[in-house]
Amino acid sequence: xxxxxxxxxxxxxxxxxxxxxxxxxxxxxxxxxxxxxxxxxxxxxxxxxxxxxxxxxxxxxxxxxxxxxxxxxxx
Amino acid sequence: xxxxxxxxxxxxxxxxxxxxxxxxxxxxxxxxxxxxxxxxxxxxxxxxxxxxxxxxxxxxxxxxxxxxxxxxxxxxxxxxxxxxxxxxxxxxxxxxxxxxxxxxxxxxxxxxxxxxxxxxxxxxxxxxxxxxxxxxxxxxxxxxxxxxxxxxxxxxxxxxxxxxxxxxxxxxxxxxxxxxxxxxxxxxxxxxxxxxxxxxxxxxxxxxxxxxxxxxxxxxxxxxxxxxxxxxxxxxxxxxxxxxxxxxxxxxxxxxxxxxxxxxxxxxxxxxxxxxxxxxxxxxxxxxxxxxxxxxxxxxxxxxxxxxxxxxxxxxxxxxxxxxxxxxxxxxxxxxxxxxxxxxxxxxxxx
Numbered sequence: 428x429x430x431x432x433x434x435x436x437x438x439x440x441x442x443x444x445x446x447x448x449x450x451x452x453x454x455x456x457x458x459x460x461x462x463x464x465x466x467x468x469x470x471x472x473x474x475x476x477x478x479x480x481x482x483x484x485x486x487x488x489x490x491x492x493x494x495x496x497x498x499x500x501x502x
Numbered sequence: 503x504x505x506x507x508x509x510x511x512x513x514x515x516x517x518x519x520x521x522x523x524x525x526x527x528x529x530x531x532x533x534x535x536x537x538x539x540x541x542x543x544x545x546x547x548x549x550x551x552x553x554x555x556x557x558x559x560x561x562x563x564x565x566x567x568x569x570x571x572x573x574x575x576x577x578x579x580x581x582x583x584x585x586x587x588x589x590x591x592x593x594x595x596x597x598x599x600x601x602x603x604x605x606x607x608x609x610x611x612x613x614x615x616x617x618x619x620x621x622x623x624x625x626x627x628x629x630x631x632x633x634x635x636x637x638x639x640x641x642x643x644x645x646x647x648x649x650x651x652x653x654x655x656x657x658x659x660x661x662x663x664x665x666x667x668x669x670x671x672x673x674x675x676x677x678x679x680x681x682x683x684x685x686x687x688x689x690x691x692x693x694x695x696x697x698x699x700x701x702x703x704x705x706x707x708x709x710x711x712x713x714x715x716x717x718x719x720x721x722x723x724x725x726x727x728x729x730x731x732x733x734x735x736x737x738x739x740x741x742x743x744x745x746x747x748x749x750x751x752x753x754x755x756x757x758x759x760x761x762x763x764x765x766x767x768x769x770x771x772x773x774x775x776x777x778x779x780x781x782x783x784x785x786x787x788x789x790x791x792x793x794x795x796x797x798x799x800x801x802x803x804x805x806x807x808x809x810x811x812x813x814x815x816x817x818x819x820x821x822x823x824x825x826x827x828x829x830x831x832x833x834x835x836x837x838x839x840x841x842x843x844x845x846x847x848x849x850x851x852x853x
């Protein structure tokens with residue numbers, strides 16, 4: 428999906444746990460996530476800590492959008 | 503089993519059909535009785551059980567420039583011999599010849615209901631076009647590989663015509679058609695996996711039982727200088743849908759995606775949203791859907807001005823076993839939507 432959106436000129440960042448799959452499907456900006464059942468959270472943490480963690484990942488995605496990349500890049 | 507000699511027709515281009523070179527590439531379909539050119543070698547390999555009764559020849563340019571007419575004319579000539587089997591080429595890495603062989607084999611298999619076998623180098627464009635519908639023996643790029651190609655084509659063709667069961671594409675030498683067949687293995691999966699791992703660790707060659715499809719690549723988009731001016735959209739393949747899954751997005755092998763209104767929605771909750779994704783434990787996503795779709799923090803960032811605004815819909819599908827073809831189709835439709843509404847950046851979250 429990331430690849431098809433990028434083809435259309437929509438910058439796309441992929442936040443995902445299984446980075447090799449993201450690479451295989453051709454995402455260009457990849458943010459490694461926490462775990463498969465909770466990529467943007469961590470149930471072992473408090474609600475506040477969890478939200479902070481999620482915010483960090485999304486901020487990283489926004490940074491990736493502002494970064495020039497040559498080919499597939501894992502942030 | 504066979505009470506008569508099998509009748510075989512061989513399809514060749516103008517060059518192998520001994521009509522001429524590129525200057526004869528415009529010749530219309532014609533037939534010659536018996537074996538011609540490489541057909542002599544094929545006949546030796548066919549032995550006593552089968553006879554090449556005729557050769558049908560067509561110029562490569564004529565065929566490709568007059569695809570339908572040429573195909574019909576070639577099929578009519580082939581039908582005239584009432585054959586049991588068709589052999590085409592091998593075309594090696596000759597593109598026009600390969601597409602002609604592919605079209606002829608496909609037509610013969612579908613309309614004459616007899617086996618047809620072609621031979622091509624894997625990068626011949628005829629392979630991409632026809633590998634799913636016909637049997638194509640993998641050959642070398644040039645006619646240096648004629649003998650080997652002929653041997654494999656004849657071997658496979660005789661098995662097909664006799665209705666014998668086929669081995670894997672690698673065993674038979676043909677290009678995989680994407681057909682899955684259940685078989686019994688000597689060793690159980692765990693043993694095979696450990697054996698494979700040991701080979702890998704040692705750096706020895708091994709053969710995967712599940713080759714990954716080859717994917718193409720796309721150039722990365724240029725970065726966005728000022729995100730405070732953009733509309734950002736969220737997509738997830740983690741199956742976060744409104745409670746009750748109104749669109750019935752499947753838990754695996756999704757055939758659809760959902761588009762859901764989040765205008766004015768500040769946060770998701772277990773009461774409003776859930777995951778429909780199979781294949782992973784849904785407990786955590788159902789407890790807090792933000793663990794898959796980060797709406798809460800994106801809203802915060804929107805309010806703080808880090809992004810211009812969040813698109814009033816998000817899209818959700820399920821990545822579990824969903825085909826690349828479906829995912830591509832979803833993304834193309836979503837892209838149309840987003841472009842229309844001026845969205846220039848997307849975050850996809852996947853489980």
